[in-house]
Amino acid sequence: MNPNVIPSELRCRPQWVVWRGEQRDGKTAKVPYIPGSLRHARSNDPSTWTTFDFAAAAARAINGPGGLAYALSPGDGLVGIDLDECARGGVLEPWAQVFVDTLGSYAEWSPSNTGVHIFVQGALPPHGRKRENVEMYDRARFLTVTGRPLNGYRRIASRQAELNALHARVFPPAEPCPMRRVADPTPDDRALVERAMRARNGAKFSTLWGGDWSGYGSQSEADLALCRILAFWTGGDADRVDCLFRQSRLFRQKWDRRTFADGRTYGQATVQLAVG
Numbered sequence: 001m002n003p004n005v006i007p008s009e010l011r012c013r014p015q016w017v018v019w020r021g022e023q024r025d026g027k028t029a030k031v032p033y034i035p036g037s038l039r040h041a042r043s044n045d046p047s048t049w050t051t052f053d054f055a056a057a058a059a060r061a062i063n064g065p066g067g068l069a070y071a072l073s074p075g076d077g078l079v080g081i082d083l084d085e086c087a088r089g090g091v092l093e094p095w096a097q098v099f100v101d102t103l104g105s106y107a108e109w110s111p112s113n114t115g116v117h118i119f120v121q122g123a124l125p126p127h128g129r130k131r132e133n134v135e136m137y138d139r140a141r142f143l144t145v146t147g148r149p150l151n152g153y154r155r156i157a158s159r160q161a162e163l164n165a166l167h168a169r170v171f172p173p174a175e176p177c178p179m180r181r182v183a184d185p186t187p188d189d190r191a192l193v194e195r196a197m198r199a200r201n202g203a204k205f206s207t208l209w210g211g212d213w214s215g216y217g218s219q220s221e222a223d224l225a226l227c228r229i230l231a232f233w234t235g236g237d238a239d240r241v242d243c244l245f246r247q248s249r250l251f252r253q254k255w256d257r258r259t260f261a262d263g264r265t266y267g268q269a270t271v272q273l274a275v276g
Helices: 052-060 094-103 160-170 187-198 202-209 219-233 238-245 266-275
Strands: 016-024 027-033 066-072 078-083 107-109 116-121 134-137 141-145
Touching: 016 052, 016 141, 027 141, 052 066, 066 078, 078 094, 078 141, 094 116, 094 160, 116 141, 134 160, 187 202, 187 219, 187 238, 202 219, 219 238, 219 266, 238 266
Parallel strands: none
Antiparallel strands: 016 027, 016 066, 066 141, 078 116, 078 134, 107 116
C-alpha cells in the first residue's frame, strides 16, 4: 500500500481502525480492531478510532490477512460506496463502471480485488443502504482502504447530484399501494375485541384501539404494541392481526405503503415483527 495515494481528506481525520481476517461461519470476516490492541473497534464510537499514521503502522504489523479501515461519520460529509463482486481480472463489470464514471471520485480496489470502494463528498437520502451488490453509507460503518486506486480517480469529489441519481436508481422510491378497505367487523372480531378490553391489560388495549398513542415515542411504536396484543389474542394469525388492526383507529394510509426493498409494506413488516 502506498499511503500517499490515499486522499488527504481521509488521512487527515482520526477515524481509522485496522481489520483482521477471521473465520466465521466458514467465511473470512473483516473484523475491526482498535489499532495496537486486541479490542474490537466500533463504527459508532470515536474513542475506538485513531489517526491514520498510527493505524497504518499497526496494520503493517498484522500477521496474516488484515489492513486499514475508515470509519464513516456524519460529521465528515463523506459517503462510502461498496460495489461487491463487480470485477474479474482487473476489469470492471459495466454496471460498476457506471458508478465509477458517474461519480468521478476516489475509487480503489477492495482487499479481494473483486470489488471497488468509492469515496465521495455528499449526503445520502434517509432510506436505502444495501441492495444486492451495492452498499452506500455515510455513517456508522467501516470501509476498508487499500490504497490501490483505479487509474484516474485520485481525489474525493463533491458529487451530490450524481450521488442522488445513482441512489434513486438502486433504491427507487416505493410505489404507493392502494389502501385496502376492510369489511364491517364480524361477530368473531367484535367478541375478540371485547375480550381484549376486559383483560388485565385491557386499558392499554382500549387506548391503542381508540387511536391514542400519546404514551409512546412514535405512532409506529404504538402500532407494533397493538399488533403484539392482537397477535396474542389471535394465536399469532398474521392475516387476522392485519384485518383487526385495520379496524382500529391507529390504521392509517402508511400501513399499505411499500417501504422495504423486498416489496413489503409497512403493515406487513409490523405484523411479521409482532407475530415473531
